[in-house]
Amino acid sequence: MKFLVCISNVPDTTTKISFTPDNKEFNKAGVQFVINPWDEYALTRAIELKEANAGSTVTVLNVGEADTEPNIRKALAIGADDAIRVNAAPQDAFFVAEQIAAVAKDGGYDVILMGKESIDYNGFQVHGMVGELLGIPTVAPAMKLDMAGTTATLEREIEGGKEIVEVSTPFVASCQQPMCEPRIPNMRGIMTARTKPLKVVPPVGDPARTQVAEFALPPKKQGVKLIDAANAGELIKLLRNEAKVI
């Protein structure tokens, strides 16, 4: 079984978001980039399934410029076998999906896993684009993934519950908790990651279909109005009469 795991390189979850003075670009200065937290579920589950199915391989894929390589190496240290970087600034989800679909097709991957969404652009859309480009099923978001031969059983979250879905390879799944306990690299992993193959390939496909015109930060809160705990019921009156939300 050949697993392809897509990882997005995103600002650490504690990042205070700011933009360049013209509000056209994200301000990367001083920002630490990490593997997108949702992608860690995809990566770890792929490694677990590889371990359970002899002869399987896990390839990680990132669409990004050379500055994403530390996080690609981290994914190799966690246990992926090799990596591919499509050497391009990711312009939008469609552009990224085209790259993933092209790599998946060339490499004949059976299972394409990604995170539920990228915490920078929050698209939750690459999964379906890749599935449609390849003409294969997508299951999003998946909370559980088991494989028996070429058949996968997944739990797909729906509002208010879940669906049990069965698909055959090849397929795409976008992963979220509680699929597995994401692994962190150990010393041996870090040592071996240095020599694992990382292939850099040029981008393909059509241009992006969306362009960011401007970023903005949410309006600041006015400041908190405190209510005495002894008089807590007062809050309910304020919510009814002042805030008018209940």
Next chain:
Amino acid sequence: MSVLVVVECAEGEVKKSSLEVATYGAQVAAMLGTTATAIAVGEATEANLAKLGEQGIAKVLYDAEPRLKDFVNNAYTKLIATAAEQEGAQVLVLANSNIGASVGSRLSVRLKASLATNVVELPKTDGGQFVVKRGAFSGKAFSDVVLSGERKIIAVKKNSLEARHEAGKTAEVVAFAAQLADADFADAPKQVVMQEQTGGVLLPEAELVVSGGRGMKGPENWHLIEELAQALHAGTACSKPVSDVDWRPHHEHVGQTGITISPNLYIACGISGAIQHLAGVNSSKVIVVINKDPEAPFFKAADYGIVGDVFDVLPKLTAAVKELN
């Protein structure tokens, strides 16, 4: 040229988020000088679909094929694509839900459309461009995005606009057959398992939310959260550590790695207000924080606050709500 709106139904009712989507679609149609048609998916009744006229929908297409009652990605995609072609839809509007994201992303490729998810406002169309505002950086920012494709697909974030209700207006409900084949149902669910929701309120659709963190001390105390939620007809949510240790189910976990919600009211009980938690809730219209530590970071993001012990404060709030009703 028209606007096509995807309306999700369950147990005969149109989902609240889809009433918002219908309102959004009708307003876009008015901006473009055309009409809005809806395509309904899920289990619907003709009477409820006709009521979409109240949101400004002129016509509703409905395929009564029984296998479409549950979500099937390929079949829904084909159904909606067929409707979009038939109606000559230039703009497709759907909910930013798991169904909307699943079909919207496939449709964007099939229909060669520009897709924007997580959209929070009506588009701006001045200067010949089509620009939508969407949430980015997990609730920490917004971005204005140009949809440069000939066709556009917009997934509207829940509770971003109020559904319009023009009493008495009805939509024409028209039978629609997308000629689906068995192969389109290959990825149909083997089983659908619904979870019981506190007070029957679904968190992603909830207008009011009561949420608990580690300060609640243990699952045995959650009745305090549930009682307040029930009195308010609110949904319940929790912080990540709470669902990590299984005090609460995972679908209640809000934040950067959980779900993002924007209810009218979010009441945080015993939650410190870590940046990853705030990311999931800071677009709530009003935030109330109850925390015994006056230095808890959450107070900085709050509109109202009570510095106090949740075990003392929550019963008082529940009693006050009951008194009000």
